[in-house]
Every structure is written in structure tokens, then in C-alpha cells.
Amino acid sequence: MFDKLFQAQQKAEEIKKRLDTISVFGEAEGGLIKVEATANKEVKAITIDPSFYEDADLEELEELLTVAVNKAMQQAEHISQTEMQAATKDMLGGLGGMFGQ
Known part of the structure; x- marks a missing residue:
């Protein structure tokens, strides 16, 4: 069980690192003003x-x-939620084996 929790923690760290590499953009006034940020919500x-x-x-x-x-x-x-949902689904699938499912 602790192995699964450790794996979940590692997965969360992997997701955070991946989100740091994903760029998102916001524009206003037809693109005259542009903002670039990471999927971890850090304005770049x-x-x-x-x-x-x-x-x-x-x-x-x-x-x-x-x-x-x-x-x-x-x-x-949106990207962060999508990544976390996918990780949760994977993690819960792995935990199912612990409970005989």
C-alpha cells in the first residue's frame, strides 16, 4: 500500500514538472496584448x-x-485538471488491485 502512495506522489511530481513545460496563452484586443504562462499558472x-x-x-x-x-x-x-484526472484514473486503476478488483 505504501508503494502505491509513493507512486502516486511521484506521479504528482511528474505532472507538476510536465505542466511547467506546457505553455498557455491569453490574448486581448485582437492579439495586441499577449500573455504567456505555464500550465502551472506562472506568467512567463x-x-x-x-x-x-x-x-x-x-x-x-x-x-x-x-x-x-x-x-x-x-x-x-483546464490543462492541469485534465492531467490530474488522467493521473487519478490511472492511480485508481492501480489501487483496484489492492482491493481484489
Whole structure:
């Protein structure tokens, strides 16, 4: 039983490492503002097209950055949940053998 728990812990660490390598993106204003993050919800880069500055003000920039970051975080959450569900399914399948199933 402890072997299974150790394997589950190792699997969780593997998933976390894999999520660090997956990039997600959020955009606003037709791609003029872009956010890149990992599937572990760590923002890696924010890019703002110089043409955006011509007509934008600070309040608009802040609102659009929030939109882009939230889109990236939603993608990250979706990927993370999918990975964890797959791992849980695999783990529960392995635990079934412990209970004679």
C-alpha cells in the first residue's frame, strides 16, 4: 500500500514538472496584448504591440492585461485538471488491485 502512495506522489511530481513545460496563452484586443504562462499558472511573458500605445490609456491597458492573464490562467486550469484526472484514473486503476478488483 505504501508503494502505491509513493507512486502516486511521484506521479504528482511528474505532472507538476510536465505542466511547467506546457505553455498557455491569453490574448486581448485582437492579439495586441499577449500573455504567456505555464500550465502551472506562472506568467512567463507579457507582450504589448507598440501600435496599442497610440490610442490606449492606462486604465484600458490594465483592463486588457487582466483579460489576457485570466484567459491564460483558464487554459492552464483546464490543462492541469485534465492531467490530474488522467493521473487519478490511472492511480485508481492501480489501487483496484489492492482491493481484489
